[in-house]
Amino acid sequence: MKNFSRQRQAVIDVLCSTKTHPSAAWIYEKVRETIPNISLGTVYRNLALLESEGIIRKVSVGDSSEHFDGDTSMHSHFYCKGCKQITDIPFDTTDDCKKLEEKTGLSVESATYTFVGVCTNCNKNKN
Amino acid sequence: MKNFSRQRQAVIDVLCSTKTHPSAAWIYEKVRETIPNISLGTVYRNLALLESEGIIRKVSVGDSSEHFDGDTSMHSHFYCKGCKQITDIPFDTTDDCKKLEEKTGLSVESATYTFVGVCTNCNKNKN
DNA sequence: TTACGTGCAAAATCTTTGCCCCTGA
DNA sequence: TCAGGGGCAAAGATTTTGCACGTAA
Numbered sequence: 001m002k003n004f005s006r007q008r009q010a011v012i013d014v015l016c017s018t019k020t021h022p023s024a025a026w027i028y029e030k031v032r033e034t035i036p037n038i039s040l041g042t043v044y045r046n047l048a049l050l051e052s053e054g055i056i057r058k059v060s061v062g063d064s065s066e067h068f069d070g071d072t073s074m075h076s077h078f079y080c081k082g083c084k085q086i087t088d089i090p091f092d093t094t095d096d097c098k099k100l101e102e103k104t105g106l107s108v109e110s111a112t113y114t115f116v117g118v119c120t121n122c123n124k125n126k127n
Numbered sequence: 128m129k130n131f132s133r134q135r136q137a138v139i140d141v142l143c144s145t146k147t148h149p150s151a152a153w154i155y156e157k158v159r160e161t162i163p164n165i166s167l168g169t170v171y172r173n174l175a176l177l178e179s180e181g182i183i184r185k186v187s188v189g190d191s192s193e194h195f196d197g198d199t200s201m202h203s204h205f206y207c208k209g210c211k212q213i214t215d216i217p218f219d220t221t222d223d224c225k226k227l228e229e230k231t232g233l234s235v236e237s238a239t240y241t242f243v244g245v246c247t248n249c250n251k252n253k254n
Numbered sequence: 255t256t257a258c259g260t261g262c263a264a265a266a267t268c269t270t271t272g273c274c275c276c277t278g279a
Numbered sequence: 280t281c282a283g284g285g286g287c288a289a290a291g292a293t294t295t296t297g298c299a300c301g302t303a304a
Contacts (some may be wrong), residue, residue: 005259024294039261044294046259051142062239064269065293078233089227093240100216100242104203108244112189113220114225117235132284151269166286171269173284191294192268 007031007038011046015056015070021077021086023065061086061114076113082122089115134158134165138173142183142197148204148213150192188213188241203240209249216242 004012014030015022022030028043047068050056059067061079067086076091093111101108131139136203141157142149149157155170174195186194194213200230203218220238228235 007260025292033155037261039263041136041262041295042260045296048295058189060187062185062187062193066189078227078235081236088233091223091227096203096218097242100205100218104205104216105247106242106244107207107250108242111242113223113238113240115224115233115235115238117233117237119218119234120232123234126179134285164286168270168287168290171286172271175270 007035007042008046008050011033011040011043012050012055012070015068017070019071019088021059021067021069023067025065027068057113059086059114061116067127076115078115078117078119080119080122081116082118085119087119089113134162134169134225135173135177137161137165138170139177139182139197142195145197146215148186148194148196150194152192154195172252186213186241187241188243203242204242205242205246207249209252210244212246214246216240 010031011027014027018030020026024040024043024047027047028038028040030067031038031043038056045066046058047058051068053059055074057069057072059069059077061077071088074092076089076093078087078089079085080087091113093113097108097111100106137158139186140215141154145157147153150239151167151170151174154174155165155167158165158170165216174183174185178185178195181199183205184196186204188194188204198215201219201221203216205214205216206212207214218240220240224235224238227233
C-alpha cells in the first residue's frame with residue numbers, strides 16, 4: 001500500500017465508499033466535506049493518476065462527463081436513460097477478451113461492456 | 128427514405144463512407160470539402176438529431192471526444208491505445224442483452240461492447 | 255534541500271445554444 | 280407564408296495546465 005497524500009487518499013476514499021460511479025465534480029464536492037479547500041484541478045490530477053496506475057477505473061457512458069469507479073474487479077455496467085444512473089452488472093468479459101485475442105491477434109487488455117436501457121424504477125414511473 | 132437537407136445528407140454521406148469512427152471535428156472538415164461554409168454547430172446539431180433517430184450511432188471510448196458510426200448494424204469495437212483508432216469487431220450483443228433482461232427485469236435496449244488494447248500494427252512498431 | 259503535490263486561475267477543448275436569416279414547399 | 284434548417288458567434292461545460300508556494304522526508 002502506497003503512501004498517498006491526504007488529497008489523493010480522500011479521492012480514493014470517496015470513490016470506494018460509493019457505488020454511484022460519480023463524475024469528477026461530484027467527487028470534488030464530496031471531498032470538500034473533509035478538505036474544504038481542495039481544488040478541482042487536484043481532483044482531476046489525482047483521478048488521472050490513479051486511473052493510469054489501475055487503482056480506479058474510468059467509465060464512459062456517452063453523457064456529458066466521465067465517470068469513475070473505485071471497484072476495479074471484473075464487472076460490467078448498466079446505464080439507465082431515465083435516471084442517468086450507472087449500476088453494476090456481474091458480467092465477466094475475460095473469456096470474450098481471450099477469444100478475441102486468439103481470433104484476431106490483437107493484444108486485448110481490457111473491455112468495457114455497457115448495457116443501456118431503462119431501469120425498473122424508471123419503467124414503473126412511466127405508467 | 129426521408130428527404131434530408133443538403134447539410135444533413137452530407138453528414139450522413141461522410142459518416143457512411145468511412146470506417147474510422149470519426150469525431151465531429153473530422154466530419155466537419157470532411158463535409159467542408161463539399162459544403163465549404165457549413166458550420167460546426169450544424170454538424171453537431173445534425174449528429175445529435177441523427178443519433179436520436181437511430182440513423183447513426185455514438186461511440187464513446189473514453190478519449191477526449193465522442194465518435195460517430197454510420198454503421199448501425201450489430202457490432203462491437205476495438206480501441207487501440209497506441210494509434211487511438213477504433214475498429215469494428217463482429218460481436219453480437221443481442222443474446223447478452225436478452226439474458227440480462229430475463230435475469231434482472233431491466234429494459235435493455237442496447238449495449239456497447241468495447242475492447243481495449245494494442246493493435247497488430249502498433250505492437251509491431253513497439254519492437 | 256528537493257522532489258512531489260497542491261491551490262488557484264487561466265486556458266484549452268469540446269459541445270450547445272440564441273438569434274436572425276434564408277429557403278423550399 | 281411559414282416551418283424547418285442553417286451560419287455565426289457567444290456561451291456553457293468539462294478538463295487540463297502553468298506557476299508559485301508548501302511540505303514531508
